[in-house]
Amino acid sequence: MNDGARARNSNGSAYGRPQPHPDEELVRVGAGTPMGELFRRYWLPVGISSDLGARPVKVRILGEDLVLFRDLKGRPGLLYSRCMHRGTTLFYGHVEDEGIRCCYHGWLFGVDGTCLDQPCEPEHGRRRDLARQPWYPVAERYGLIFAYMGPPERQPVLPRYDILEDIAADDAIVPTQGGAQTGDQTVPVAPYSWLHLNDNVMDPYHVWVLHSTFSGPQFANEFQLPPEKADFFRAEQGVCYSIIRQMEDGRVFNRVSSFMMPSLMSVPATRDIVDARSTRVAWIVPIDDAHFTTYSTGKVKPGQAPFQLVYHGGKLWHAMTEDEHQDHPGDFEAQAGQGAISLHSEEHLATSDRGIAMMRRMLKEQMKVVANGGDPLGVAFEEKDAMVRVPSGNFFKARSAAE
Ligand code: FES
Numbered sequence: 115m116n117d118g119a120r121a122r123n124s125n126g127s128a129y130g131r132p133q134p135h136p137d138e139e140l141v142r143v144g145a146g147t148p149m150g151e152l153f154r155r156y157w158l159p160v161g162i163s164s165d166l167g168a169r170p171v172k173v174r175i176l177g178e179d180l181v182l183f184r185d186l187k188g189r190p191g192l193l194y195s196r197c198m199h200r201g202t203t204l205f206y207g208h209v210e211d212e213g214i215r216c217c218y219h220g221w222l223f224g225v226d227g228t229c230l231d232q233p234c235e236p237e238h239g240r241r242r243d244l245a246r247q248p249w250y251p252v253a254e255r256y257g258l259i260f261a262y263m264g265p266p267e268r269q270p271v272l273p274r275y276d277i278l279e280d281i282a283a284d285d286a287i288v289p290t291q292g293g294a295q296t297g298d299q300t301v302p303v304a305p306y307s308w309l310h311l312n313d314n315v316m317d318p319y320h321v322w323v324l325h326s327t328f329s330g331p332q333f334a335n336e337f338q339l340p341p342e343k344a345d346f347f348r349a350e351q352g353v354c355y356s357i358i359r360q361m362e363d364g365r366v367f368n369r370v371s372s373f374m375m376p377s378l379m380s381v382p383a384t385r386d387i388v389d390a391r392s393t394r395v396a397w398i399v400p401i402d403d404a405h406f407t408t409y410s411t412g413k414v415k416p417g418q419a420p421f422q423l424v425y426h427g428g429k430l431w432h433a434m435t436e437d438e439h440q441d442h443p444g445d446f447e448a449q450a451g452q453g454a455i456s457l458h459s460e461e462h463l464a465t466s467d468r469g470i471a472m473m474r475r476m477l478k479e480q481m482k483v484v485a486n487g488g489d490p491l492g493v494a495f496e497e498k499d500a501m502v503r504v505p506s507g508n509f510f511k512a513r514s515a516a517e
């Protein structure tokens with residue numbers, strides 16, 4: 115220990131403090147990293163079905179640059195963006211009945227990467243059947259397009275979520291992208307680590323402080339009461355919290371929220387709270403180590419407006435001034451304030467962070483399972499096992515019934 119560090123230890127001075135660092139294993143998502151390999155064992159959303167027309171779109175996910183398109187027969191495809199011929203991007207390709215044609219020399223690739231035409235070659239490419247553009251399987255459900263980016267022999271079935279299967283006649287399933295960090299879908303990308311939001315999902319105390327008292331009410335009035343009792347428990351696919359609040363009208367408000375492997379959440383309604391199960395599932399999708407987007411899908415009643423968080427003065431997040439962001443911070447400010455990648459060596463997790471500790475422990479355990487050749491929690495290989503039960507909801511009981 116040098117003199118500076120010694121001085122700091124005696125009076126807490128910032129001088130000489132140790133070099134901080136992130137928990138690398140938790141935050142890195144590139145191919146070949148332990149967390150990157152864990153993520154690649156799950157289906158992850160890469161687009162909204164109804165948004166994908168004949169124009170290819172760029173997808174950056176887990177540090178990989180890809181191009182998503184739909185051929186004129188309606189099949190979605192997800193290919194590595196650099197054309198295998200001489201490397202230009204397929205983003206400038208045009209879609210046709212059978213696939214996407216590269217702008218540069220016209221090689222045509224099917225949704226599974228098969229090379230179907232090489233127009234500058236003799237006989238349109240005598241050996242074209244040996245060429246294959248790197249590709250990933252995709253599938254559509256609940257209005258979203260999902261990709262599986264892992265080892266082909268370990269591809270699981272696409273999960274179903276019980277809260278999205280139980281659809282009333284007048285319900286619609288409405289997917290959205292972005293906004294989980296601002297409540298404002300005009301801001302689809304967050305410029306910081308996916309783990310910041312993952313942690314936030316298992317953090318019921320910030321709902322009371324950040325969203326309900328410190329910044330003025332951003333959520334329903336029910337959250338202005340502090341959590342009276344908080345339980346954190348492991349569920350089938352992840353970690354849940356269960357919060358109890360005694361309401362002034364004599365009811366007991368029990369809020370259950372869920373994290374599911376590897377970065378899913380089902381957060382029950384935060385305004386217009388009624389006794390009901392959660393109606394949405396959302397995915398935190400890493401773009402790379404220091405950026406993410408979110409996709410969400412769920413049940414919406416006719417005429418129900420999409421969720422948008424209204425901040426102080428009735429503004430959406432993107433319309434707030436710098437002063438307003440400082441006076442009335444929300445999730446974005448708190449999470450961006452942790453830095454692009456958090457410095458975990460400087461954290462002091464406390465009792466209120468139990469859910470976060472459990473969630474991170476589960477991620478670490480499951481990274482080991484994958485590294486040792488196993489299949490991680492929550493993947494299923496047969497349709498009969500595809501259904502996931504989501505425990506989340508806002509539940510009310512009369513006080514005597516709850517005791
Ligand atoms: S670079 Fe794509 S066909 Fe030549």
Ligand SMILES: [Fe+2]
Nearest residue numbers: 314320325445
């Ligand atoms: Fe929040």
